[in-house]
Amino acid sequence: MSETLLERCAFLAASAAGNPTHYVVEQALTQAELDWRFLSFEVDDAHLEKALEGLDVLGFRGVLVAPEFRTAAVEYLEVLTPRAAAAGSVDCLVREQGKLVGDNTFGAALADALGGTDKVAEKSVMVIGCGSIARAIAAGACDAGATAVHLADSDEGQLAELVEQLTEATSQNISPVSINDNTVRTPAGVSIVVFAPDGDDQESRPVIDTSAAEQKLTVVDTRLRGSRTGLLKFANQQGATIIDGVQLFASETALALERWTGMAFDRAPLQELAEEFLGL
Template identity: 25%
Template sequence: MLGFPVKHSLSPAFQNVAFAHHNLPHRYEKWEISPAEFAAFLEKARREDFLGLNLTVPHKLSGWEISVRRTPAADATGAVNTLFLDEEAGGWLGHNTDVGGFLETLPDAGYSPAGQSAVIIGAGGVARAIVYALGAGGATTLTIANRTANRAQAIVDTLQPLLPGTLLQVSGLEPAEWPADRSLIVNATSQGVLEPDRPFPIPVPAMNGPANPPALFYDLTYGQTPFIRAVRAAGYPVLDGLLMLIYQGALAFETWTGLAAPRSEMLAAAEAVLAERLKGKTS
């Protein structure tokens, strides 16, 4: 895992469980690599026969740029979070497992995007991946709600040609502007990381609107974020980003090894680390 910073990543805990499950000799490590060091580290990885790499902020665009081949999900999102060394192709295969990882979590909540309307709050890189995932999953209408309209419009302009069966549209943060038939609300903002103590600015009942049964709420950040606290306090169904983290990691593992990832074991490993961290904060 390459990132800057990266010290709080859960990925080594659950990826090493997956390698151990299959009795593989590989070891998953996290490396804090600045953008200036990125190219040199990739050369090191090739020389030392790394199986693959995961990328997080700020390297996903750079990973896309250096990939000699890319999967459709990587091409559509303009970001790569998984690299696989493909010597036959002469370099790195770039993949974006956020798309498949997100979609894989939805059946656990009894939700299918097919024929549905959803609202994605935020217009960053992860929002682009979620819009593409939901469109590929058959959603009919996707509304990107963002304070800055031009950033949301950039996602529409890029992805609408790739998703002809889905209407992509831009909205502000006022829920009265959102489609009345919305059944999924995804928080793709970074507030849970950057401002964990500030209340989420949009009231939950307003976000739900007239949906009956209630909409499914989904925060792409894991833990007790302001969004998750507000949704739970209001009594609505909500998912956090932990399962997506595990499932996108499982897809990366399968890309590297060709073996089925032990998802339940990987989730248990991540939950154990989070429990230890929480214990450390309260002791």
């Protein structure tokens, strides 16, 4: 890229309306005194490949990918980081050696939001969900050194397929947990429970029986919402440590910005910006 041109980054989504990404990243770059340009593009899924190719050809420094494109984008990228390959999805692209490389910072955001990999290492984690978000979180937990990762879903066929994919990708033993009569029971010793639904499953949540879980329980809701969810209200009643979707978003965004710039970004201001945008 010519030294006379500004660095450019982008957000790629089917619809950017109501999403805090553009506002938060633009403000973060300004606060970091980086004279970069951040652009948002709304793209039809049929044109995703061309959009990614165009951003690469035009020399964009980095790209954030909205959830609806994260799995599909994998097949259009020549290079993936190991954690993106394990997650089977990309949320962050970064230019390395002249090419946009696919990365996944969402899985790593779990440990980041909790305060570091040592907060996940040697822990037992249960992830409720069977889509791309659940896979990214489970892969991130494995990468952070979790001793056991359990996946729970009511679709036993899809659950078995995802368990097989993750076991192969991470070389760890992933355990399936059934959901019966809309109730899921945490296996003994679980200390982190993550609710990670995709798409149409956003509104439905099973009853979570935590009687066998560790006393010091952490409950994570990956949904980016403008108000506290019923799950987090339940977690608060249980005296659990709570991580919400806004905190995960702040960590995910900070990790992407750090990949692009090589600078450190404080998570708290990013969370405040997201809360401001969402009206919290």
